[in-house]
Amino acid sequence: MRAPTEGSAALATDTAMADRLRRRRFRHPTEAVIKALLTASGFVSLAATALILLVLFEGTLTFFQDVPLADFFLQTRWQPLFEPVSFGIWELVAGTANVVLWSLVVAVPFGLGAAIYLSEYANPSVRRVLKPLLEALAGVPTVVYAYFALTFITLDVLRPLLGDNISIFNSLGASIVMAVMILPTIASISEDAMTNVPRELREGAYALGATRLEVALRIVVPAALSGIIASILLAIARVVGETMIVAVAAGSTPNLTLSPLESIQTMTGYMLQIGLGDAERGTIKYESLFAVGAMLFMLTLVFNLGAHLFVRRFQERYE
Amino acid sequence: MTAVRPEAPGSDRYQGARERSRRNTLSAASRWFFLTAAALALLVLAVLAYDTISQGAGRLNLQFFTSYPSRFADQAGLRSSLIGSGWVLALTVVMAVPIAVGTAIWIEEFAPDNWFLTVIKLNLANLAGVPSIIYGVLGLAVFVRFAGMGPSILAGSLTLALMILPMTVIAAQEAIRQVPSGIRDGALALGATRWQAVRGQILPVALPGIVTGVILAIARAAGETASLIMIGAFTFIAFDNSRITDDFTTLPIQIYNWTTRPQEAFRANAAAAIIVLMVIVLAFNLIATIVRNRFRRFR
The missing domain is CATH 1.10.3720.10 (MetI-like)
Structure with a gap:
């Protein structure tokens, strides 16, 4: 931009130049076409969200024309497949909560332990090997974990150990394997947060005579807390949405319990059960899929959004 | 820690040294505890691999x-x-x-x-x-x-x-x-x-x-x-x-x-x-x- 003192001649040149520049955008006709194509592809993800919302909303609406809203939220029995039918969502929510609870009981101590080790103890060469190996756990297909939960953890370990106190299909086997699945999520994101804690905080504590353990637990963990919480929220979202492990190993008995020894059914487990049979369109079984799906969608959305908020908080603080 | 007595084994200095060595031992031990946490998941992965291969390798023809x-x-x-x-x-x-x-x-x-x-x-x-x-x-x-x-x-x-x-x-x-x-x-x-x-x-x-x-x-x-x-x-x-x-x-x-x-x-x-x-x-x-x-x- 030129200063206005240089006179009107310069201004005229600027206008001409601006004109030429504006025209230059159309020098290549392909440019406009490509830009339009790219913009269109940007809209596909919006369309996907819109479709998900539309499908869930429409199906849920149809469901609630047959089942009163109050029954869904106020009754406790989920018994859609045989008479007398009952559609209280809480048994399925309890099933999901059950698996969330027990998988966190296992995964949080070990995940945070692994994160602390990687961030505060490991030397760089160990870290370079260990971290990708841990993250590889997240790449194992869940149907493989499902097989492992049922055949190895439950049949080869838990049943011989606990006998008939634990049913063949149980929450514990599924939760233990689920914990292995979410461990990399917790360890990796927490470790990132811990590595982001400024060096000066650590060195200040060391200078005052703190040991490595004290620095880790009293300085680094509190300073990285929002990242740690974010990692746990993300892990919860993954457990809530995970289907194969619970469908194979946790059973298909809706059950209002937090006991790890009993057979249960989660929201996702029920949805897969309907998917396995061929529920005719228009039947109440088919419509219930959408109501449970909507509930599942909202739950995972809440946990994912929560994680985003916490992630942003720790990024703002230290970057 | 709380006892403040003038005689040697219970003196402040003695207590301080013991306290320091306790904290250092704890810290040294914690390394192995955290390493175990990190390694355990990999152990599970190894067991999973072993179990699957021993069960399934015979069928691979x-x-x-x-x-x-x-x-x-x-x-x-x-x-x-x-x-x-x-x-x-x-x-x-x-x-x-x-x-x-x-x-x-x-x-x-x-x-x-x-x-x-x-x-x-x-x-x-x-x-x-x-x-x-x-x-x-x-x-x-x-x-x-x-x-x-x-x-x-x-x-x-x-x-x-x-x-x-x-x-x-x-x-x-x-x-x-x-x-x-x-x-x-x-x-x-x-x-x-x-x-x-x-x-x-x-x-x-x-x-x-x-x-x-x-x-x-x-x-x-x-x-x-x-x-x-x-x-x-x-x-x-x-x-x-x-x-x-x-x-x-x-x-x-x-x-x-x-x-x-x-x-x-x-x-x-x-x-x-x-x-x-x-x-x-x-x-x-x-x-x-x-x-x-x-x-x-x-x-």
């Missing part, structure tokens, strides 16, 4: 790859599920990758920075967290039922394409963002249009990162089970797929099928199929790592 599913465990094989997986994955990639890369280019290079872009980005982040079974419900309602595709290869691929779209976009965005801005600015300063800069300068540099992201997304799709069962791919297929309108089944679905059979003999089949699936998934991951390390020009 040529007949296992060339046979259709069967109700007799020792005659059943992976033929139709391998072919089905191949079809679905190929079609998924063809549909998802151009749109994903296009979206990433648009977001990083073309889109005006306003509230709408924020919405698009937030939406992508949330889509990446939507459980796969929800994509299955979407596929069932929209592709299978509403569009009348039935539980076909096409419906399955469309479902998986939508599922891997967000993660592929995010990976491609990362790759494009890592291109040094000097390259872009240089091209633009020399008079290149936006697209010329993207095609000639930015994409070639970002390509390894994009390819890595795409391969990881394929690995994820290769192991995907729930959404495909949801759209109705849990079926008995005893023919070779040849059209995108065919019914199909995939490798993970076959594993699920054999895992849930009550007969012990099918456990070996499930384990053998898991070995095959893990080899495929690990191969994808390995290729992704190699691409990332070999071809990354700028860091």
